[in-house]
Amino acid sequence: MHTLKEILYAKSVAVVGASASPKKTGYTILKNILDGGFEGEVYPINPKEKSILGKTCYADVADIPGDADLLVICIPAARVPAVLLSAAHKGTKGAVIISGGFSEIGNEELDRELREAAKESGIRVIGPNCQGINFTLRNLCATWPLVQEKGEIGIVAQSGTIGAEMELLSQNDGLGISCFAALGNKADISDVDFINFFAQEEHTKVIALNMEGIREPSAFLEAVTAASKKKPVVILKPGRTAQGAKAVASHTSSIAGNDRLFSVFCRKYGILRADDITEFYDFCKISACLKAPAGKRLLVVTSSGGSGILAVDTAEKFGFTFGALTAALKEKLTELLPAQCVLSNPLDLTGDADAARFETVLSTLADREDAQEYDAVLAIFGDPIPGAADVIERMRNRLSLPIVVSYLGGGSVQKQEVVKMGGLRIPVFPTPERAITALGALTERKLHKKEVEK
Amino acid sequence: MHTLKEILYAKSVAVVGASASPKKTGYTILKNILDGGFEGEVYPINPKEKSILGKTCYADVADIPGDADLLVICIPAARVPAVLLSAAHKGTKGAVIISGGFSEIGNEELDRELREAAKESGIRVIGPNCQGINFTLRNLCATWPLVQEKGEIGIVAQSGTIGAEMELLSQNDGLGISCFAALGNKADISDVDFINFFAQEEHTKVIALNMEGIREPSAFLEAVTAASKKKPVVILKPGRTAQGAKAVASHTSSIAGNDRLFSVFCRKYGILRADDITEFYDFCKISACLKAPAGKRLLVVTSSGGSGILAVDTAEKFGFTFGALTAALKEKLTELLPAQCVLSNPLDLTGDADAARFETVLSTLADREDAQEYDAVLAIFGDPIPGAADVIERMRNRLSLPIVVSYLGGGSVQKQEVVKMGGLRIPVFPTPERAITALGALTERKLHKKEVEK
Numbered sequence: 001m002h003t004l005k006e007i008l009y010a011k012s013v014a015v016v017g018a019s020a021s022p023k024k025t026g027y028t029i030l031k032n033i034l035d036g037g038f039e040g041e042v043y044p045i046n047p048k049e050k051s052i053l054g055k056t057c058y059a060d061v062a063d064i065p066g067d068a069d070l071l072v073i074c075i076p077a078a079r080v081p082a083v084l085l086s087a088a089h090k091g092t093k094g095a096v097i098i099s100g101g102f103s104e105i106g107n108e109e110l111d112r113e114l115r116e117a118a119k120e121s122g123i124r125v126i127g128p129n130c131q132g133i134n135f136t137l138r139n140l141c142a143t144w145p146l147v148q149e150k151g152e153i154g155i156v157a158q159s160g161t162i163g164a165e166m167e168l169l170s171q172n173d174g175l176g177i178s179c180f181a182a183l184g185n186k187a188d189i190s191d192v193d194f195i196n197f198f199a200q201e202e203h204t205k206v207i208a209l210n211m212e213g214i215r216e217p218s219a220f221l222e223a224v225t226a227a228s229k230k231k232p233v234v235i236l237k238p239g240r241t242a243q244g245a246k247a248v249a250s251h252t253s254s255i256a257g258n259d260r261l262f263s264v265f266c267r268k269y270g271i272l273r274a275d276d277i278t279e280f281y282d283f284c285k286i287s288a289c290l291k292a293p294a295g296k297r298l299l300v301v302t303s304s305g306g307s308g309i310l311a312v313d314t315a316e317k318f319g320f321t322f323g324a325l326t327a328a329l330k331e332k333l334t335e336l337l338p339a340q341c342v343l344s345n346p347l348d349l350t351g352d353a354d355a356a357r358f359e360t361v362l363s364t365l366a367d368r369e370d371a372q373e374y375d376a377v378l379a380i381f382g383d384p385i386p387g388a389a390d391v392i393e394r395m396r397n398r399l400s401l402p403i404v405v406s407y408l409g410g411g412s413v414q415k416q417e418v419v420k421m422g423g424l425r426i427p428v429f430p431t432p433e434r435a436i437t438a439l440g441a442l443t444e445r446k447l448h449k450k451e452v453e454k
Numbered sequence: 455m456h457t458l459k460e461i462l463y464a465k466s467v468a469v470v471g472a473s474a475s476p477k478k479t480g481y482t483i484l485k486n487i488l489d490g491g492f493e494g495e496v497y498p499i500n501p502k503e504k505s506i507l508g509k510t511c512y513a514d515v516a517d518i519p520g521d522a523d524l525l526v527i528c529i530p531a532a533r534v535p536a537v538l539l540s541a542a543h544k545g546t547k548g549a550v551i552i553s554g555g556f557s558e559i560g561n562e563e564l565d566r567e568l569r570e571a572a573k574e575s576g577i578r579v580i581g582p583n584c585q586g587i588n589f590t591l592r593n594l595c596a597t598w599p600l601v602q603e604k605g606e607i608g609i610v611a612q613s614g615t616i617g618a619e620m621e622l623l624s625q626n627d628g629l630g631i632s633c634f635a636a637l638g639n640k641a642d643i644s645d646v647d648f649i650n651f652f653a654q655e656e657h658t659k660v661i662a663l664n665m666e667g668i669r670e671p672s673a674f675l676e677a678v679t680a681a682s683k684k685k686p687v688v689i690l691k692p693g694r695t696a697q698g699a700k701a702v703a704s705h706t707s708s709i710a711g712n713d714r715l716f717s718v719f720c721r722k723y724g725i726l727r728a729d730d731i732t733e734f735y736d737f738c739k740i741s742a743c744l745k746a747p748a749g750k751r752l753l754v755v756t757s758s759g760g761s762g763i764l765a766v767d768t769a770e771k772f773g774f775t776f777g778a779l780t781a782a783l784k785e786k787l788t789e790l791l792p793a794q795c796v797l798s799n800p801l802d803l804t805g806d807a808d809a810a811r812f813e814t815v816l817s818t819l820a821d822r823e824d825a826q827e828y829d830a831v832l833a834i835f836g837d838p839i840p841g842a843a844d845v846i847e848r849m850r851n852r853l854s855l856p857i858v859v860s861y862l863g864g865g866s867v868q869k870q871e872v873v874k875m876g877g878l879r880i881p882v883f884p885t886p887e888r889a890i891t892a893l894g895a896l897t898e899r900k901l902h903k904k905e906v907e908k
Contacts, residue, residue, distance in 0.1 A: 162836075408731070
């Protein structure tokens with residue numbers, strides 16, 4: 001049986017149902033594969049066209065001159081099984097079936113036909129009724145929108161929209177992803193295959209999983225607990241409430257299951273459970289960027305006093321503490337900083353602080369034993385402060401503590417600095433509350449693991 | 455005594471400490487007033503320069519040829535009281551004092567001097583130690599960053615950064631603000647003055663208040679309860695936790711006070727209390743855009759099934775219900791929509807839905823009595839769906855229900871549509887959870903008011 005790895009590393013791709021009309025999915029996907037810079041062969045399949053987007057068109061998969069390792073299919077559902085059979089002698093390992101119209105609308109017969117065709121042809125299936133895959137490490141964007149930024153987040157989603165939003169957020173922040181897959185009806189390849197693949201894929205540092213139900217509980221639990229030992233797993237599983245579970249049943253015929261039990265399970269195995277899309281992304285971001293702090297002693301360095309207090313308020317929920325600066329450190333900083341700075345924790349550098357003032361504090365801390373008083377640093381840049389990314393980059397190499405950042409109130413300077421931080425894999429959040437919530441989740445996972453390993 | 459209104463409607467502004475160096479606050483503020491398009495006279499005051507940014511420079515406020523209704527002061531603190539006295543015969547009504555170095559660093563003596571100078575000169579003071587004001591309705595941006603978008607949100611903030619972030623978020627979304635003021639140490643003009651001003655200012659539809667402590671409780675309570683009867687008031691008040699309250703004391707010497715009592719007070723008077731910056735902005739956005747629903751019966755129309763479920767999950771907290779479609783409506787929609795649509799609530803138009811499909815549903819609803827089955831509609835656009843703003847604009851005029859929107863997974867198309875919706879004052883949120891949370895807060899305020907008025 002072909003593996004997911006073979007499919008993702010396809011050397012040739014045929015887009016079945018490629019279209020010359022920019023409004024059609026079959027056009028968008030072909031264009032994204034080409035614009036994304038896929039280096040293998042790309043074959044549009046459409047009996048009515050000679051060529052699309054400069055590529056020779058073929059009437060049928062069987063007509064392609066070479067092999068077609070991967071099919072991406074966007075034609076009416078009824079014709080999909082026949083396509084799989086026609087590709088039997090083309091070395092095809094997998095098919096991503098975008099087409100909808102199978103079991104999700106009650107067409108169980110067609111579903112059965114599809115499974116049989118897959119079995120007979122030996123082709124593994126992603127979908128049907130899905131939004132495709134994007135394996136950035138190979139520039140293979142067989143989905144929409146086009147996202148090319150390479151990163152360390154591996155996303156497998158039941159909902160194409162939620163997955164796409166994760167891709168777009170990562171791209172906007174300069175963070176990128178390693179892979180995205182929308183699974184749709186999961187006729188064959190499931191979360192379990194992707195979890196296992198991501199667990200051993202070296203570029204992927206965090207596994208992001210959006211799922212509505214668990215089809216094969218024991219295989220799922222085995223895969224996810226094994227993966228969670230190797231790297232952080234973040235799960236967004238809607239259907240938490242009674243009304244939500246009902247909506248799940250109507251959406252993908254999945255059973256949301258006992259939600260409290262699922263939460264207990266996540267806690268037990270150090271899986272980060274996100275309550276909403278914002279947490280889903282934030283937990284992935286911090287996991288991709290930061291080594292978890294060893295404890296909960298936090299130092300806040302801020303140019304915005306008000307934002308520092310919001311961080312402290314949020315931190316209480318996670319049990320973070322804010323130890324006072326030592327007398328010796330205070331004395332040293334009194335020499336180095338302007339009089340209006342408040343030498344407390346949060347350390348308020350006040351509104352006229354530039355990046356150099358942050359560097360003064362962090363380098364002083366790095367040069368002294370005082371750094372041992374804390375497990376992590378939260379740096380809050382409030383205002384347009386150029387050079388913030390460079391300071392954090394220099395200081396995280398000197399300071400032995402994880403640094404998490406919040407940047408707000410900075411307009412266009414902020415936008416540039418945030419993208420720069422994304423590229424440097426510095427975890428930066430648009431509010432102090434989100435920074436603390438993400439840090440809290442990461443820290444609790446680490447402390448839990450330590451506890452379990454005892 | 456001069457009123458806040460006289461100050462904000464100043465016809466002439468002198469920037470005391472205007473600078474020719476782009477790194478200085480005195481440069482930024484002068485530039486923002488000029489670039490912002492202020493139509494009155496603008497006078498840079500700096501004894502060392504002949505002109506700055508093309509404007510003739512004066513050595514002292516007393517040297518200005520005409521009046522100076524408003525001073526914006528960014529010179530060292532010690533020299534500020536003398537400036538107020540020197541302006542005594544210039545018709546000056548108010549001074550925005552950006553300079554820090556007063557009571558916030560323990561310099562109580564200078565604070566007293568400032569208050570005496572203000573009293574003697576009859577000049578009202580905003581600040582000191584503040585980030586200035588931005589009265590967009592008069593193009594008066596005496597602060598940073600430059601934000602020009604006019605809107606219905608009136609912001610008064612203790613923290614300049616939090617206020618500036620609110621301005622930037624509003625600008626990015628095409629929503630804009632009516633006014634922003636950062637109050638700093640509040641030597642004279644306080645939250646109370648701004649609350650009273652916003653309550654009667656006709657363009658302002660929602661009052662956004664960020665505060666750390668309450669200096670004059672009875673005046674504050676009177677102002678805020680009176681304002682809340684006229685328009686929504688949203689409050690972000692950090693220092694909610696024990697550690698946060700300690701940080702408040704160190705930041706602005708304010709007393710955070712009994713937080714639970716404050717929450718009870720907010721609930722009693724229908725004040726929307728935000729827990730974090732995200733809610734602060736979201737609650738203001740929905741209040742500026744939407745008439746509150748009359749009840750909690752919600753219809754979700756979505757192109758993303760997974761996102762619809764997240765909305766339902768979040769809605770449970772607020773007691774929203776999702777009544778089934780009537781048989782007659784289902785029958786009608788079956789005729790009009792493609793087979794893969796799920797005619798339930800959430801109504802899943804599925805991933806290939808375009809704006810026209812949303813219009814089909816909303817206009818069918820508008821033409822029938824079924825609209826009476828619901829109190830509000832949540833439309834979720836997942837994917838790049840052009841024309842979404844136009845459809846909502848047309849349908850909200852035909853449908854008698856408030857419509858709240860979430861748009862996600864839409865990349866560059868989404869960005870355009872979101873700004874367009876902002877301009878049309880359609881409340882649009884980047885996740886379904888945030889849309890529901892904002893709608894929940896607005897609805898609960900309305901139902902509470904109804905309850906009280908009984």
